[in-house]
Structure formats: C-alpha cells, structure tokens
Amino acid sequence: MGFLRNVRRPPDTPNRAETAAAPGRERIRRLHRLAYRGLWGMAAFLALSLVAFNHGWLLPPISDGARAVLGKAPPTNLISIALVVYSFSALVLILSRMSTGQGKYKGWSHLAYLGAFYVFYHYGNALDANFWAVFAAGLTIMALEHYQMWTFCTEAIRKEEERLAQAERLEKFKS
C-alpha cells in the first residue's frame, strides 16, 4: 500500500449545476456592488460639501488676476434660480427613471453639477449664504439616486436568485 502515499486525489471539478449557476452568481455579486454605488456617491458629495463648508481656509482666495481673466461673477440670484431649475429637473428625471425601471446611476454627473454650483457661489462670494441650499439639493438628489439604484438592484437580485433556485430544482429533477 506504500504506492498510495504518492498518489494524490484529483482536484474537485465543479458539477454541471455549479457551472451553470456561476454566471448568475457573478451577476448577483455585480448587482450587490451596484446597489452600494449610491452610498459611495453620497459619501463623495459629503466630502465635497465639507470642503465647500470650510472654503474659507481650505480653498485659496481667488486672486484679482484670476478674476480679471475669468470676468465678472454671475449674479447670485441667477445662480439660485439655476439651482432651483436644476434640482427640479434632476428630481423629475430620477422619478421618471424609477417609474420606467431603468438601472442607470447618474450620481457622478450630479456630483459634478453640484460641485459647479459650489464653485459659482464661491466665485460670486456668496457661498456662506447659499451653502445650505446647495447641500439640501445635493443630499436630496443623491439620496433619491441611491434609493432608485438600490430598489432596482434589490429587485434584480431577487429575480436572479429565483432564476438560480429554479435552475437548481430543474437540475436535481433531471439527476
């Protein structure tokens, strides 16, 4: 029986059911990652807001030379009107995506728009007075984006798990 010491067991080969279920499991993992993308977006927005809140000592003051190059700042009232119009359209678009069941995440572009609002207010020396308006708009938009993505992914994961369970039942029945 000494020859058995040198004999090794062959590696475990996955059975047919496991091989068939692998893409489904991969899709579920991907959906789990997608579901938490909104939280990353919200965290990024909070970090951006933290910088904007402490803009007095975190951001360098805009020099007169830069102002001369960039030109006059737009009126604060105009930026505020743009913020209201942007918030309204962003919310309507997210709700329409939610109603049609689309699984697209647009949080990163919203992050860029909100950052632009902070920059415009900072340039117009009106960020202190209008910080909370941009923050509330951003928090609402990013939270709704996260909720939309989370509900979409939860639903897709449930369907994917049902499909896997059905495939497993079928495989057991065949075997």
Add this chain to the structure above:
Amino acid sequence: MLKNLAAKAIVPVGLTVTGFVIVCSILLYSYVKQDLVADSIQREVLLGDIIVKATRFSMLTDQRESLRQTINDIGEQKGVEHVRIFNKKGVIMFSSNDEEVNQLVDMSAPGCIECHSGPVTAVHLGPMDQARNFVNAQGEPVLAITTPIYNEPNCSNGGCHFHAPDEKILGTLDIGMSQAPLLKSLATLRVRLVIFCLMVLVLTVGGVIALLQRNVLLPVRQLVYFADQVSRGNLEINEPEGTEELVSLAGNFKRLARRNLEADDSLRDLQDKLDTLTRQIREREIGHKSGN
C-alpha cells in the same frame, strides 16, 4: 425593510417633495434676508442724509454746542448704537460717546478702507459700499453707515469759518444701528419656514398614505380575502368594490374558479361512470364464470 407597498410609495415622494421644499425655503430665506438687509441699509443711508441736512445749519454757523447736543440726542434713541462726525483727517469731532471725541480713527478700519484703499481717496460710494457689519463690545450686531459731508458754496464762502473751495469732502458722519430687530425678524422667519416644511412633509406623506389606503391597500386586502374564499369553493361571495382593475381581476378570478369547479364536477361524473362500467363488467364476468 421597505418591502410593503406603502413604504415603497412614500419614501421617494416624501424625499422628493421635502427636499425640494427645503431647497426652495432656504433660497427664499436667503432672498428675504438679502432684501431686508438692503432695505435697512437704504433706510440707514436716508437717516444719515437726514442727520447731515438737520445739522447743516449748525455746521454752517459753527454752532458747536448745538451740534453736540443734536448728536447726543440722536445717540440716545433706542436702536442707535453710535453717531459720530469726524473731520477729513479722521479725528472724531462730535460723538454720542464723549470718550471718543478727539480720538483718531484708523483709516484701514472697516468703513474707512472702502474710500481710503487706493492712492486717491474715493469721493462717492454706492449705498451698499457705505455699509459695514460688526459686533460691538456688548456682543450686539451693528450695521453702520458712513455718510460724507460734502463741501458746498456756503461752506467755502461762510464768514465764520473757512473751507477752501477745492476741498470736496469736509468730514464724515458715521451712524451705527443695532441689527437685533432685523435678526429677530429673520429668526422668526426661519422658524416659520421650518414649520412650513414640516407641514408640507406631513401633508405629503399623509396624503400619499390616505390615497394608497383608500385606492390600493384596502381593495387589495379585500381582493386577498375574496381570493381566499373563492379558492375554498365559496362562489357566492361578491366581488370587492374598488378600482376598475381590481374589480376586473376579481371577476376573472371568480370565472376561473367556477370553470375549475365545473371541470372537477365533470371529472367526478366521468369517474363515477367509469366506476359503474367497471363494476358492471366485473359482475358480468362473475356471472359468466358461474354460468360455465
């Protein structure tokens, strides 16, 4: 979490409406604050002009005691933090606070720097540039205005005291008003806006819950009860009343259940016939065997 119909409907609606109302309220507050501050600056500029006009004759006729008394009387008014007149060198000539008289004002201090920042002193400023905000020693917020006292032909031609005709500004009136009433109004506005936001939130969530309860949740509950009864074979139960879709669904469900029941009955009849035939064949077979 968030698995039932009500939660799924309320979260996006509540979040959207409340968020948007909060954004609009903050911007509205910002607009109102901006307007109220601009309005108080305008009123203070007007008040400065009125004081300059009211003291013009005293200045022209060099009635210093009368001018001092007028400044003191204005300074005693409620809400007036300080009134002072200083000459073009920055020395305070008259003040509601006697300790300040003959003191030199720092030209780089807020309120002075606006005109004295460049190599040439500015002669005219807009009303918003004349204003400055600061907190006094008592911790009270103050809005102050500096109004230039311009040279007039009567000033340079006066016999009592002489100013050269090329001097554009003879001195400056500085008046500071307490901002406490304005801040109190803004605080009241803030509280009202918060209450308004809460009311919108309650109304939105309440409205959605009420509509869902009446149009969706109650009919669905009735439909579940109806389906339960029909599946137990009770076809006498009436379809639940509610939205058109739910009534149609209940009707279809009842028809399906009736057909199922009829199919069961006919299957049972067939089974009975089959049993009878089987019995008859067996009886015949037994009769045939006994006959043999």
